[in-house]
Amino acid sequence: MSLFCLVHGPYLSTWSWDLLTQEMEARGHQTVAVDLPIEDPAVGVAQYAEVVSEVLQGFExxxxxxxxxxxxxxxxxxxxxxxxxxxxxxxxxxxxxGVSSLDQFYDEINPNLLKAIGYDPPEADKFEQFQDKPNMFNIEF
Structure with a gap:
């Protein structure tokens, strides 16, 4: 059987996979949940990928x-x-x-969602709070 490597999103940790892990293991699958260092704002996609790769060392x-x-x-x-x-x-x-993830994020976000979370300055077409996080959101594939 395959090993399922579970990688959480922001503001979460390995606990976010607990129910899925229990269910998958009960069905005979092997799982490993990776705990990303999300508390470190200097860490970006490349470093997160290294963390995942380190966890997977030794697995087939x-x-x-x-x-x-x-x-x-x-x-x-x-x-x-x-x-x-x-x-x-x-x-x-x-x-x-060929598109940075930051630009992709801006293009895909629903303007109504922004209003729903209280972010609706008339002159803003991008999230300024992500501008200082080039490691995370400005990676281009």
Whole structure:
């Protein structure tokens, strides 16, 4: 059977996979949940991919990478560094070739969502708070 490597999104940790892990293991699958250093603002996609790769050292090639949310940016990087039969995106950011993830995020976000969360300055067409995080959101595939 395959090993399912579960990579969480922002503001989460390995606990976010607890119910899925229990269910998958009850059905005979092997799982490993990776704990990303999300508390460090200097860490970006490349470093997160290194963390995942380190966790996977010693496992055979039959690893399915599962990424939630922002981890959709991480699992393709890991998948480019080792053979993986499958990438699974769970409500994930799916990278577009040749487009930075920050630009993609701006293009895809629903303006009504911004208003719903209280972000509606008339002159703002981008999230300024992400401008200082080039490691995370300005990676280009």
């Amino acid at each position: 090639d039959d690893v399915v990478l599962v990424g939630h949310s922002m981890a959709g940016l991480i699992i393709p990087v890991v998948g480019s560094q080792r053979p993986v039969p499958q990438l699974v995106f769970v409500a994930g950011l799916i990278p577009h070739i």
